[in-house]
Structures are given as C-alpha cells and as structure tokens.
Amino acid sequence: MINEIKKDAESRMKKSLDALHANFNKIRTGRAHTSILDSVMVDYYGAQMPINQVASVNVEDARTLSVVPWEKSMVPKVEKAIMTSDLGLNPATAGSVIRVPMPMLTEETRKGYIKQARSEAENARVAVRNVRRDANGDIKALLKEKEISEDEEHRGVEDIQKLTDKYIAEIDKLLEAKEHDLMQV
Template identity: 50%
Template sequence: MAEPDIKDLERRMNGAVETLRQDFAGLRTGRANTAMLDPVMVDVYGAAMPINQVATISTPEARLLSVQVWDRSNVSAVEKAIRNSGLGLNPMTEGSTLRIPVPELNEERRREMSKVASKYAEQSKVAIRNVRRDGMDGVKKSEKNGDLAQDDAKKWSERIQKLTDDHIAQVDEILSHKEKEIMQV
C-alpha cells in the first residue's frame, strides 16, 4: 500500500454519519413516527430481530403508532420489547395489534431524549475515529515498509485528520440541530 485509500476512508466516515441520521430519525419529538421503533429489537425464534421484521408499523394518527404483529405468538414479545426499549412508550394490546399512544414530551423527558441523542452522536464520533485510526495505521505501515516517504506520510496523515475533523464537525452540527428540535415546545 503506497498511498491510503482516502475514498474508502471517506465512505466509511460518511456511513457513520448516515447511521447517526437514521438513529436520530427514531428519536421522537412529540409526534408519532414509524422510525421511532427502528432501534427496538424483539427476542423471537431464539434470536433478537428488528421489530420491522416481525410486524408492520404505521401511524394512523399524529400521536398514535399501530404495530400489526404478523405471528400472533410473538405479540407479547413485541410488547415487552417496546416497553423495555427506553423510549417511554406504553403499548396496549388488541389481538395481534398493538396501539401505542405517543405521550406529550415533558421537560424531564426532553432532557432524557437530549442525552440519548448525545450518546448516539458520541457513538458516531467513535466510529469516525476508528476509521481515522485504520487510515493512520496504514500510513505508518507504508512508511515503515519504505513504500511512502516521510514527507508524504505526514501529508497523508494531515489529510486523514482533516477528513476526520470535517466529519466530527458534521456530527456536532447534526446533534445541535436535533437537540434544538427535541427541546422545542
């Protein structure tokens, strides 16, 4: 490896930012959104599965989620997973359908959601830093093997660091926007 694959590093960092956007789509701001249940994992058939693989999620009203469980034997597992998800939702069972009213967010719950958003952002930053570490390790290895001159290695390291800083700034900006959205009454 003479030169690091900047395109690959950038693609991986963009993936971390995109994952953050998806996680934030699931954080509610007082309105029902089917993406709210995306992080919920259900223990069925001896494995943890995403809720969208065992049920259909819809929003019949602005403040109500409806979860239609495909296999009636999984209804209690889905209900338990939603209750234990930390989203503050309390499903009501009607046959194989779960009705989930989305409560109004109070100040305490908004602060809690803001902390969850910060946690997601930090996970994204860690993923970006891990990509940076992989890139830097590649540069050091190439330099050690004599495939890359010391000056070139320094330039590549600076480029990788700049790419990392840009993506971290992007994460901070997305977090700031989401926090404003959550705290808005």
Template identity: 55%
Template sequence: MIEEIKQDAEERMRKTVASTRDSMARIRTGRASTALLDHLSVDYYGTDVPISQVATVAVADARTLTVQPWEKHMLSVIEKAILESDLGLNPATAGEVMRIPLPAMTEERRVELGRVVRQEGENGKIAIRNIRRDAIHTVRELLKEKEISQDEEKAVESSLQTLTDQYVGQITEVVEDKQKEVMEV
C-alpha cells in the same frame, strides 16, 4: 497504496456517520417515529425477530403509532414486548390494530435526552478521529519502510484531516438537528 488507505478511511468514516444517524433515530422525540420500535424483538415460533418482520408499524399522527400484526395471535406478544421495553409506552389494542399513544415529554426528560444525543454524537466523532489515527499510523509505517516520501506522508495526513473535518461536521449537523427535534414541544 496511499489511495487505498484514504478510501478505506473514508468508507469507515461514512459508515460511522450512518451508524450515528441510526442510533439517533432510536432516541425518542416528541414526534412519533417507526424507528422507535426498530430495536424491539418478539418471539415468533421460537425465534427472536424484530417487530417490523411480523407486523406493519406506521405513524398514525404526530403522537400515535399503529402496529398491525400479520397474524392475530402476535398482538399480545408485541404488546408484551412494548410494555417490557424501557420506552414507557402503553399500547392500546382495538381489534386487530394496536395504537401506541406517545406521552408528551417533560422538560427534564428533554434535557436528559439532549445529553444522550450529545454523547452519541461525541462517540461518533471519537470513532472518526480513531479512524484518522489508524490511517495516519499506517501511512507513517510506510514512511518508516521508505515506501513513501515525507512529502507524500504530509499530503496524505492533510487529506485525512480534511476528510475527518468533513465527517465530524456531518455528525455535528446530525446532533444539532436531533437536539432541535428533542427540545421541540
């Protein structure tokens, strides 16, 4: 019973760290990244699908993405989706390939994105602490029902705290790495 609680908490914490990493990947930095377009979808025969399912998205160089749709008529649809997004990108179509130059970020924009990165990290840490709280609550319920001893409860709380510290540390590392990336000129 206790092991199941700890395993469940650890699994949920691992997923939280992965989710935080994913949300960080979507935050634009000075470098080109295919993750920048991951959340954009286009209309493909009446169905909304991610751009990556109708085209090849690649990094041409540090400041340029290329998008090559598998069907030529999708070029204008993809271009429209990129222009309507809040990314501030201006794609240029050349034949069957779309080039998307990433404009250099201003210092003000970098600072703003740094705040967004910190906030995303804080949200991840809060989620991990909530997972710990839920697990400890479950353990205390077991103690009330006399299914475990106080010593076992303290041991589980201690190991949950260790897990929490470990995963909060991972999120801190992700945030620090992303902030360095954002502040790079």
C-alpha cells in the same frame, strides 16, 4: 497505496456516521415515527424477530403509531414486546390493531435525551478520530518502509485530516438538528 488508506478511512468514517443516525433514531422526540420501534424484538414461535417482520408499523397521526400483526394470535405477544421494551411506551389494543401513543416529553426528559444525543455524537467523533489515528499510522508505516516520500506522507496526513474535519462537521450538524428536534414542543 495512500489512496487505498484514504478510501478505507472514508468508508469507516461513513460507517460511524451511519451508526450515529441509527442511534439518533432510537432517541424519541415526542413525535411518532416508525423507526422508534425498530429495536423491539418479538417472540415469534420461539425465535426473537424484529417487530417490523411480524407486523406492519405505521404512523397514524403525529403522536400515535399503529401496529397491525400479520397473525391475529401475535397481538398479545407484540403488545407485550412493546411494553417490556425500554422505550417507556404503553400500547392499547383494539381488536387486531395495537395503538402506541407517544407521551409528551417533559423538560427534564428532553434534557436527558439531549444529554444522550450529545453522548452518542461524542462517541461518533471519537470513532472518527480513531479512524484518523489508524490511517495516519498506516501512512507513517509506509514512510518508515520507504515506500512513499515525506511529501507524499505529508499530503496523505493532510487529506486524512480534511476527511476527519468533514465528518466531524457532519456529526455536529446532525447533533444540532437532533437537539432542535428535541426542544420543539
């Protein structure tokens, strides 16, 4: 029973870490990478579709993405979707290829992105701690119903704490790497 609680807690903590990865990918570092455009939605014949389902997105060089829509008629719609996204990018079209240059980050923007990264990391830590609280509550409920002994409850709480420490350390490591990435010129 305690093992099921631990497995559930670990899978939920892993999901928090995965969500942090996704959020960190949305914070641009000045270098071009295709996941920057993952959140861009394009109007495709009346339906909103992710950009990677209507065009191929490739890294042209360190500071430029190239987007090639599958259909020539989609070029203006894809370009408009990139422009109206909240990413602050200005695409340039040459025929059927849309080039998206990554603007240089100023010191002020870097600090803003670091603040955003720290906020995302803190949200992930809070999520992990909430999972710990829920798991500990489940273990204490088992003790209250006399389904486990106090020793088993104590071991279960310790194991959940070790799991929490492991995932919080992982979050801190990811944050440190993202901050280092953002501060590189």
